[in-house]
Amino acid sequence: MFQNRFDGGDIAFIILAGALVFLMVPGLGFLYSGLARRKSALSLIFAVSASNAVVIFQWYFWGYSLAFSPSGTSGFIGDLERFGLRNTGGDPSPGTPLIPDLLYSFYQMEFACVTIGILMGAIAERGRILPAMVFSFVWMTLVYCPLACWPWNINGWAMKWGVLDYAGGGPVEIGSGVSGLALAWVLGRRKERELLNFRPHNVSFVALGTFLLWFGWLGFNGGSAFGANLRAITAIWNSMLAAAFGGIVWCLLDWRLERKYSTVGFCSGTIAGLVAATPASGFVPLWASIIMGVVAGACCNFATKLKFLFRIDDALDLYAEHAVGGIIGLLFNGFFAKSEIIALDGVNTSVEGGWLDHNWKQLYKQFAYVCAASGYSFVVTAIIAKCVDAVPGLRLRASDDAEALGMDEDQIGEFANDYIEVRRDFDDWTPPASVRKSWARKGEMRTNSEDTMAERKEQEGPHVAAGDRHGRPDVGLHSRQQNQNGSKYGSLEPNDMSNGTKLTTIDEKL
Numbered sequence: 001m002f003q004n005r006f007d008g009g010d011i012a013f014i015i016l017a018g019a020l021v022f023l024m025v026p027g028l029g030f031l032y033s034g035l036a037r038r039k040s041a042l043s044l045i046f047a048v049s050a051s052n053a054v055v056i057f058q059w060y061f062w063g064y065s066l067a068f069s070p071s072g073t074s075g076f077i078g079d080l081e082r083f084g085l086r087n088t089g090g091d092p093s094p095g096t097p098l099i100p101d102l103l104y105s106f107y108q109m110e111f112a113c114v115t116i117g118i119l120m121g122a123i124a125e126r127g128r129i130l131p132a133m134v135f136s137f138v139w140m141t142l143v144y145c146p147l148a149c150w151p152w153n154i155n156g157w158a159m160k161w162g163v164l165d166y167a168g169g170g171p172v173e174i175g176s177g178v179s180g181l182a183l184a185w186v187l188g189r190r191k192e193r194e195l196l197n198f199r200p201h202n203v204s205f206v207a208l209g210t211f212l213l214w215f216g217w218l219g220f221n222g223g224s225a226f227g228a229n230l231r232a233i234t235a236i237w238n239s240m241l242a243a244a245f246g247g248i249v250w251c252l253l254d255w256r257l258e259r260k261y262s263t264v265g266f267c268s269g270t271i272a273g274l275v276a277a278t279p280a281s282g283f284v285p286l287w288a289s290i291i292m293g294v295v296a297g298a299c300c301n302f303a304t305k306l307k308f309l310f311r312i313d314d315a316l317d318l319y320a321e322h323a324v325g326g327i328i329g330l331l332f333n334g335f336f337a338k339s340e341i342i343a344l345d346g347v348n349t350s351v352e353g354g355w356l357d358h359n360w361k362q363l364y365k366q367f368a369y370v371c372a373a374s375g376y377s378f379v380v381t382a383i384i385a386k387c388v389d390a391v392p393g394l395r396l397r398a399s400d401d402a403e404a405l406g407m408d409e410d411q412i413g414e415f416a417n418d419y420i421e422v423r424r425d426f427d428d429w430t431p432p433a434s435v436r437k438s439w440a441r442k443g444e445m446r447t448n449s450e451d452t453m454a455e456r457k458e459q460e461g462p463h464v465a466a467g468d469r470h471g472r473p474d475v476g477l478h479s480r481q482q483n484q485n486g487s488k489y490g491s492l493e494p495n496d497m498s499n500g501t502k503l504t505t506i507d508e509k510l
Contacts, residue, residue, distance in 0.1 A: 005090070010098050010227040014107055020219025021110035025052050027212030028117040032124065033416055034205025035264075035316055037194070039406025040125040041201055041416035047120040047129060051136045052113045058140045059109040060085055066145040068108065068153055070094040075157035077146045094154055096226040096347060107223060108148070111168060114220070115144055118176035121316035122183040123396070126190050126403050129411045131394040135183075138384050143179060147171040147373060162352070163369045164333040164362065166235070167224035169279025170373040173326025178374050179381040180318030181310070186385040187397050189313040194403060202417075203263050210267035214243060217274045221281045231282055231344035238281035238289035239274060245293030246273020246300075253301045265301075268321065272300035275325030276332070283337035283353065292336075296328050327370050334363030 029045035036044055055063070065082035072078030082088050085105060093104030116136050123132050150158040151165040158165070165171075200206055221239045225232035250269020254262045276296035277289060284292070303320035307313070314320070337353035354362040389396045402410035409415075 005092070006098065006100060007227070010229075011100070011103060013228040013232070014099050014103055014223055014226060017219035017223025018103075018107040018110050020216045021107070021114060021223065022216070024114045024213050024216035024220065025049070025117050027209045027216055028114070028121075029209070030205045030212065031209025031267075032121050032316060034202040034207075034209060035200045036124055037198070037406070038201040038417065039408055039415075041205075041408065042414055043129065043407035043411050044120070044124060045416070046412055047123060047127070047132055048117040050129065050133055051116045051120050054133050054136045055113045055116050055140055056109065058137050059105075059112055063112060063140055063145055064088070064105045064108065066141065067148040068094050068105070070154055072149070072153070073155050075150075075155055075160065077149050078153060078155075093226075095152060098227040098345075098347065104226075111172060111220070112140060112144055112148075114216075115168075115172045115176050116140060118172075118318065118322060119180050119183065121318050122180040122314070123187065124315040125194065125407060126397055127187060127407075128396060128398050131388055131396045134391075134394055135385060135388045135396070138388065139179065139381060142384060143377060143380050144171060144175055147175045147377070150373075151369070158369055158372075161365060162362070163365050164283055164337050164351075164354070165279045165330060165369070166282035166333075167221050167278045169326040169330040170369060173275050173278055173322045173329070174370065174373045175377050177319045177321065177323025177326060178377040180316075181307075181312055181314055181323070182378045182381040183385050184314045184318075185310075185312045186382055186389065187313075189311075190315070191400065191403060200264055206264055206267050210270055214270060214274065217243075217277075221274075221277060225282055225345045226347075227345060229345050231341065234286070234341060234344060235277075235281040237286055238284060239277045241286060241289040242273035242277040242281070242293035242296065243270045244273070245290055246270055246276070246297035249294050249297030250301050253298065268317070269297040269301065272296045272321055272325045275300075275322055276329040279326060279329040280332045280337070283333050283341055285336065285338060285341060285356075288332065288336035292329065292332050295332075296325050299328060300324050323374070327374075330366050330370055331363070334366040337362065 025048060029048040032044040032048065033041040062080060062083050064085065065080050066072075066078045069078035069081045071081045082105075085102070088101045088105055090100045090102065093099055093101045095104055095108075099107075116139070119136075119139070120132065148171040150156040151163050151170055153159060158170070168175075217239055218236050222232045222236040225235055247266045247270035250272065251261055251266040254265035273293040273296050276292050280292060281289065300320050303324040304317050306320060307317070334354045336356055338356050339351060339353045342351045342353065343349045352359045352362070354366075385396060388394050398407065398410055
């Protein structure tokens, strides 16, 4: 009987699409890790991964019910009728008759996991892990579930009003981007010495994360047609076009400043295009997605300057990329959505489009929805963050010493990668075998003395700390702490006078 109710191809397609969306979680981890400083790179991978596990539990526990329970009639949030996935089985889902409820709950869970993963970028280089996980559970319950209910639940006020939000411009993009800005505001700015000479520590990770996200996004947007149909293919094509043009435009805007092509810039523009396509790819014709990619690439590029205007340390530009990109996609629906595109899934055959269908009132509906989602996300997220921060033992921000040391050392105890040219403590450096044999012939097997260091320099030439670029090393030799297993560490900026002592760089030491 189950096989007779649903098409097997549709079911297989959505299972695959959900798996593709899950791939976006490690994609976010690698993207954030590459954009951060080396000393906090692994903590962001861990935060994204751990929050994913928190959301899986929350969604099973009551998240799906609060977002999609069809018996909740408030229009704001669902009820607990599907608590613990009770009554969630083989019946048609509340979102579409094409797939069963249990599969729909899995697919929507992956959306929630990606959203919280995006939001974890707000704690970059200064946020503690445990409080962030508590915050994640509460935020999912009080912010994401209502935002998902509004446009996607059959009783949601935005759904009834006719707002067009295909794959999550409000719940996913505005929810994560505006909430990220609020969380960064509560956390406060990083110390100025941490912002000095800041640069992504591993651009290869940035590119890897971006292309994992792009690949997964095809399931994110294509699967939101909830079947193997022509609307899904249209959404995939729109996503590809918007991403490509967004990346090109962002890259060209960066080129005009430095006359060099930027890999990080191309990746940022690609993501901006994909974000804009999220709420619009299942509504607009293909030619409109090209315009959308160009506009998203340009607007999101310039929006990266807003954090300086706001004086909020949005370290990974969540607001500029996700909130601004999501707003652009939602507003484009008001202009370019067409009913004939929406009807390609064979289900939504009576939904009106935007201005292309002479539905002039659609634009103000989209604008009102943007304002509601943005205002709700910022205010409620800030309140949640303040409340969690006030609980003893759940202070959101790490100490100043921990921030200087790095979140990997303070929160994780492991490292994404260690130094390459030298070890964490330069005094532990082992010279090549040829140098050791030379010292042995001279009877000078000395270590750690100034004359030995000078001889090493004479024989091996100058050594540069890993990550030293633009002539400004970001690794200094300073008074180190010693842990129980005897390892030493330190990664403060050179010439940091906070402790009254001038730090000595490796070149100075040599």
